[in-house]
Amino acid sequence: MNRPFGKCQMRVNGAETPFAAAPGRRLSEVLREDLGLTGTKVGCDAGDCGACTVLLDGAAVCACLTPSVRADGAEVVTVEGLGALVPRLQRSFLRHGAAQCGICTPGMLVAAAGLLRGTPAPDRAEVEEALGGVLCRCTGYAKIVDAVCDSAFEADPGEASPGPAAGAAVGARLERLDGGPKVTGAEMYGADHLPEGALEVRAIRSPHHAARFALGDVAAWAAAAPAPVHVFTAADIPGENLFGTIPVFVDQPALAEAHVRQRGEAVAIVVGETAALDALDFAAFPVTWQPEEAVTDLSAPLPDLHAGRPGNELIRGVVRCGDAIMALAGAAHVAEVTVDTAYVEHAYIEPEAGTAWIDGDTLVIRACTQAPVMDRDETAKVLGLPAERVRVIPAATGGGFGAKLDLSLQPLIGLAALKTGRPCRMVYSRAESMASTTKRHPARMTGRIGCDTAGRVTGMTFDGDFNTGAYASWGPTVAVRVPVHASGPYRMEHYHAVARAMHTNGPAAGAFRGFGVPQAALVQETLFDDLARAAGIDRLEFRLRNALVDGDRTVCGQRPGGIGIRDCLVALSVAWNRALAEAAAFNEAQGVVRRGVGVASCWYGCGNTGLPNPSTVRVGITAAGRLVLHQGAMDIGQGANTVVAQLCADALGLPVGQVSLVDGDTAKTPDCGKTSASRQTYVTGKAAMLAGRALRGTILAMSNMGEDAALSLEGDVLRVHDGRGSRDIRLADLPVDAHGYVLAAEETYDPPTVGLDADGQGEPYAVYGYGAQMAEVEVDTALGTVKVRRMTAAHDLGRVVNPLLAEGQVEGGIAQGLGMALMEEYVPGRTENLHDYLIPTFGDMPEIRSIFVEKPDPEGPMGVKGLGEHVLIPTAPAILNAIRHATGARITRLPALPHRVLAAIRAAR
């Protein structure tokens, strides 16, 4: 047994702290579970992610690899103790936008603090060396390096700069409003909340890609446990044991019944005190597996996985206009390519975690999420409860990127809490997070594009199979979105695109930043390079000739307003010519290392494809003069809390610094839909703008003042004034409404769209965003390695609400695009950790320059367009085009691993 030791004591953040060490108990556990210092995060328990970095006697170490007994007599510093040590560092992180979701921030800060103690003004290389063991999936690292390098020059804490004035929030380089707790370690993620008396929940999962299974004497196994535990299986689920994301495709059991279709699928949960579960041998759980023939990729057919989906085709999306076949037949130049992409893992640093408890007759779920209301409705259905008896409180979410749109542990912890009556907590291990949650779809896509001698595109065909894995998840969304976007932001009169979502025994593929569009862009953008070469036209010029402009029809027959792709391409032209000249000069040396330049574009429709997706925003002022914004758009790091508040504040006419936020708790805040499809700044932002405007209208009407009047909120007095006079509204004198406000407005906004017909014609999105990126790479032609030296990214946001946060999106999106291009390949059963599955780290990232174009959208609030997903769509094709330019190598299988690049270089010679 893990006998406790005698007295142990460490000095934690300056305070002598006795603690109970036990064999096998890690320092990370003691800090988090025993001492309540939950600022130290756990992302892998293997030393791969660095989220648990603490200073042990001054040296940065991974607390997950440090036996707690080693801290006996030692000095330990955690993020909670940094305020005294390096106060400027935390401020610098906020001011530079170095924290997005915040889950890696404590590890980054602690590693930086270790460096700064000896090196107060480090250079970039020193920062990268010291922080290199800490992974971040949001920021692309540049702002973290900036923040550490500049921390010595930060103003003294307490000298907070005054925020933007009323009406000046939109466009301001405002640090995130919710950033404070992210840099102090106070932010509460799903695993950080442990209610009194909580039980732990662990899942028994399939080790097979496909199997029949039979549970043995589960009750006897539980009864034989050294301490009491409960086991729950599908038979215990009170409601309908199926969840999903789109009503007609709901197909995933919360706990499998007799049959598993993918590895990592849960078949039972075990619930008990932590110590009881730790003592159990889960390998002895009574289940017998009969593995079945499984296929996890598109290479071979397999028996139908789901009834009603013959040939394992889940759905097919089509967009057709003109006659693409005829157009290609008559084209002066035609290029064709087939591209294969890999499963890509979201690899947020926070594995899924949350707690559930019973409050009166309501089941409360507090977990990481991108979609609280959807979580509530799906969980209620599985657990046989009316939706109003489930309340979802979103925990701070340590990255999502699409995968936390789906349910994961919510029905499991809900079931455990319902059955035991006790609070229950579940924290996924890295391996179970990777095995059981969704991925980016691997795709096999073939495209043909033709152009005339002047380089004008005449037609395109696209045919793609997208491996949607064992369950539907967001596969239908991908299949529908891809044909709409596979043309890129270009004129194509003759176009025929088909995308199929195909089931296999691979992990369910779902939403991942771009919903299939990043894969599809690889086809069109690499073919454009072929055609430009064939037509003898500069590659950027070729794109400019074909770029959509206002008045053009998209392949869906829509005529969007405010099309900014030309502006983005033009914005790259100076850098493009400079880069081409530099690469040519470098390559004159005829060395082993060659340089190349590539460009690619993107467009992306914001919100659901031709389907309703409303957001409702409430803003109110209390009798005491508190301005409260119910902001239900989940902020998973991208910054919705800040930009939605900026839009609302400016519409209302009060300083954004006065806004207090209420999060997406389903008991408090109206539904703002999912944080997906780059919709929140646009859709929720528009609802917030309308709500702010409506509240302003009410105030002006009450005070009988004109539209140009200014508002100021001073204590419990709301002053309305213009050049002619001033009126005071005494808030305490007004009646209080059901939500506790004396003045309030609630507005709903739903994007006006027209659903697609059988040929994919319609108006699928009300707002699009555009962008173009240029990659400068260096290829080692002997080793096949690719180093991206610089990315220049021009994006049309319509109106930049917050340049600091927008840059963060660009840099983080490029990091994920670079990973997809060069290193990321999830193999079910083989890469379920962060050392076999590689995501970019400090040393992999290029210098990134963001250029923002503002071509206002007629529909978006104050002209706003979405950005979050756009930013990674052009990255991989721009890199592939740059590799081609450098070496002639045509990469058709992602990721472009060195041996593939080398083979392609040789094939090109």
Add this chain to the structure above:
Amino acid sequence: MKPVAFDYQRPASVEDAVALLQAHGRSAKLLSGGQSLGPMLNMRLVRPEVVIDLNDLLELDYVREAADVIEIGALTRHHRLATAPEILRALPLLAYAAATIGHFAIRQRGTIGGSLVHADPAAQLPLVAVTLAAEIVLRSAAGTRSIPAADFLQNVMTVDLNEDEMVVAIRFPKPSAAKAGWGMRLFSRRRGDFAIVSAAVWLRRNPDGRLADMRLGLGGVAPVPFRLHDLEDPDDEGAPGESWASDLAGQAAQRVEPEDAPGLPAVYRRELACNLLRGALTDALSLAGERHG
């Protein structure tokens, strides 16, 4: 995940540690830096009954320089290997190798003894120990024995270590510094990751530019790192010429028989070996001084 339940021992001396080993034998695991054993415990890939934590044995954290040998205690951390003046001066190849291991936090804890016993086929320190002909010093309750690194490393994660023995020191013969040069090239897909293939070279030239002595090591192309003994004899044809590094690396590549691995075909691994060795040879030769012939 959490480790299985185990008993934990924290000996205060090497004598106590080997006594514990004698008592518990195969059911015990020695814990030094914990950067490899930690994850394996956390994932329950190892399920020891007893963990013997060596971290109190400060007597094993040392770098000792004698006339013809540098002896390094088994508990010496990578960070110290990378920065100790004696090592930087006499064994720069070892210092460089240690500096390339993992990340900052890993180097603060990981130890040379742990790395050698873990015997990952791609790890840096076993390659350097083999290339520089280090001796591994082992202790048990019965006494001390020492064994060449090349014999100690037997197979993938398998070493010649009896269940009652522990590594206490590593002895590196001190090579002559006059006209000596070294090179080490590593290939990993991402900085800080285990190298996929690595090459290490140490050589010494005569005053006339001809090679006097040479050692070539390759890692990541076989179950254990190994030396290319039959290519180490300096030829009699004078000082190395233009194509010397390429020719030698090419011959070396013919001698390796790597296996296909997912995402890494054997043919590419062999090419890496050739490329990295050529680079390491070139680096070593250039450090050893200008060509004379």
